[in-house]
Ligand code: B12
C-alpha cells in the first residue's frame with residue numbers, strides 16, 4: 001500500500017446523548033492527539049479528521065485506514081464505529097487511554113491496537129502497513145521522545161468549530177504519581193514525563209495565529225528548567241495563555257512569576273481534597289502540608305485566575321465534605337471549579353485497590369465520567385455522594401456564590417474578570433448554543449482574550465499576611481498581618497515605574513521600616529526599574545538598599561523587630 005486514504009475519528013463521548021451534554025464544553029479543543037498522529041503521513045496520503053462532538057461522522061465513506069481515539073466514556077461509540085468500518089473493509093486502528101488500560105477489550109474491535117503515546121508506534125505501524133505486514137498490537141516502550149516531531153497537522157482541524165483552536169502540548173505525562181491518575185498506566189514501559197525541546201515548542205507557538213493559547217499539558221511547570229526557558233522565550237510574544245500545574249510547583253521558587261510575565265492568565269490547579277488523610281492515601285504527596293490559601297493568594301496577586309479541581313468520595317470524606325469544599329473555594333476566590341466524583345479508572349492503582357476490596361460496583365464504562373458513583377464509598381452512601389456532588393456544582397455556580405467569589409479579589413478589574421469568566425462558563429449556555437449553531441465561535445475569541453487580559457494583580461490587603469513571603473519565593477518567620485506586603489504587591493504588580501516619591505508616601509502609609517521592606521519586596525518582585533534611586537529610601541536597620549541586590553533576588557531581612565523577619569531563599 002503506497003498512497004493511503006486515512007480517516008481519523010474522535011468519537012463522541014456517551015455524554016453527548018445524555019442530560020449533561022454541553023455543546024460548548026466539547027467545542028473547546030480540537031482533537032490534538034489525532035492531528036499529532038496525522039503528521040506522520042506522507043504528503044501523498046489523503047487524510048481527514050472528524051470530531052463527532054462538533055459534527056456528525058460521515059459513515060458512508062470508504063477510507064482504507066480508520067484511526068480512532070478511545071476514551072473510557074467514548075469506548076462504546078468507538079467500538080461501534082470500528083465495527084462499522086471493519087465491515088466496510090477498512091483497516092481499523094484503535095488507540096488512546098482506554099485502549100491502553102484495557103487492550104484485550106479493544107482488540108476485539110480492531111485490526112491493530114496501540115498502547116501508550118503514538119509518536120513512536122504510529123510511524124512504525126505506517127511503515128509496516130505499507131510493507132503489508134502490520135502487527136496486531138503496538139506498544140510504546142523505551143525511546144520515547146518529542147524531539148524532531150513533524151509539525152502537527154493543524155490544517156486538518158476545522159478551527160472555526162472550536163472556541164480554543166490554539167491548544168498545544170509541549171510535554172507528555174507528569175513527574176508525579178497519584179494513585180487515581182491515568183498517567184502511570186498510560187506511560188508504563190517507558191518514560192512517564194518528558195518535554196519537547198524548548199526551541200521546538202517556541203516554533204510551534206509561533207506557528208499559532210492570534211494571541212490566545214491553551215496548554216493541555218498535565219503539568220506545565222513539571223520540569224522547572226524547561227518551563228523557565230519556555231517562559232523566557234515567550235516573553236514579548238504577546239501571548240495570553242492558560243494551563244495546568246500542581247500546588248507545590250506554584251509555591252516553589254519564582255517560576256510562576258515568570259509564567260505570568262510570559263502571559264499566563266488562568267491556571268487549572270489540582271487541589272483535589274482539603275483533607276490531608278485523603279492526599280496521603282491517594283499518594284498525592286506533592287499536595288501534603290501545602291498551604292492551599294497561599295497558592296490562591298500567590299496566583300491572584302499575579303492576576304492569574306484559578307480553575308480548581310476537587311474530588312469527592314475519597315475514603316476520608318464524610319457528609320460535610322461538600323459544604324466545606326465549596327465554601328473554601330468561594331472564599332478563596334476560585335473562579336471556576338471542576339468537581340469530580342472519585343472515579344477508579346481501569347489501569348490505575350486506585351482501581352486495583354478497589355477491585356481487591358470488592359468495591360467496584362459497575363463496569364459500565366459509560367458511567368465512568370466522574371459524575372456517577374461506580375464504587376462503594378467508605379464513609380458516605382452512594383446516594384449522599386451523588387447528591388452532594390450535584391449540590392456542590394449548583395451551589396458554587398449560583399449567582400450569589402459567583403458574586404461572593406468575585407469579591408474575594410482586591411481590584412474591581414479582577415472582580416469583573418472573575419464574574420464574567422465564571423458566569424460566561426456556566427450561566428450563558430443558551431448563548432453558547434446559539435453561537436455554536438450560527439458557527440460564530442471565532443467571534444468569541446476577542447471576548448475571551450479581553451476577559452483574560454492582564455489585571456494589576458493588586459492584592460486584597462485584608463488577606464495579606466507576613467507569611468505571604470513564601471508566596472514570593474521567600475521563607476518568612478513570625479509575624480502577622482503586615483500592610484507592608486500589600487504595598488509591595490501594589491508596587492510590584494502595578495506595572496508602572498515606581499518613583500522615589502512613592503516611597504515617601506508609602507512610608508507615611510505604613511511606617512518607616514515596613515515601607516523599606518515593602519520597597520525591597522517590590523524590587524524583588526520586579527516592580528522596580530532603574531528610575532528608582534535606592535539611596536532615597538535607606539533607613540535605620542531596614543535592609544532597603546535595592547542597589548546592592550543582584551538582579552535576581554537574594555536579599556535578607558534581619559532584625560526588624562518582633563513583627564516579622566524574612567529570609568530570602570530564592571535566586
Ligand atoms: C483536552 C482534554 C479534554 C477535552 C477533550 C477534547 C479533545 N478534543 O480531545 C475535554 C474538555 C472535552 C475533556 C473532557 C473530559 N476529560 Co479530559 N482531558 C483533556 C486533556 C487535558 C488533554 C488531551 C490531549 O489533547 N492530550 C494531548 C494529546 C497529544 O495526547 P492524546 O490525546 O492522549 O493523544 C496521544 C495518545 O493518546 C495516542 N493516541 C490517541 N489515540 C490514538 C489512536 C491511535 C491509533 C494511536 C496510534 C495513538 C493514539 O497518541 C497521541 C499522541 O501521543 C487530557 C490530559 C492529557 N494530558 O492527555 C484530559 C483527560 C483525557 N481527561 C480526563 C477526564 C477525566 C475528563 C472528563 C471525564 C472530566 C470531566 N469530569 O468532565 C471529561 C470527559 C467527559 C466524559 N464524559 O468522559 C482524564 C481521562 C482519564 C481517563 N483514564 O480516561 C485526562 C487524562 C485528565 C487526567 N489527568 O485525568 N477533556
Ligand code: SF4
Pocket residue numbers: 173174175176177178181182183218219246270
Ligand atoms: S499531578 Fe495530576 S497529572 Fe500528575 S500524576 Fe497527579 S493527577 Fe496525574
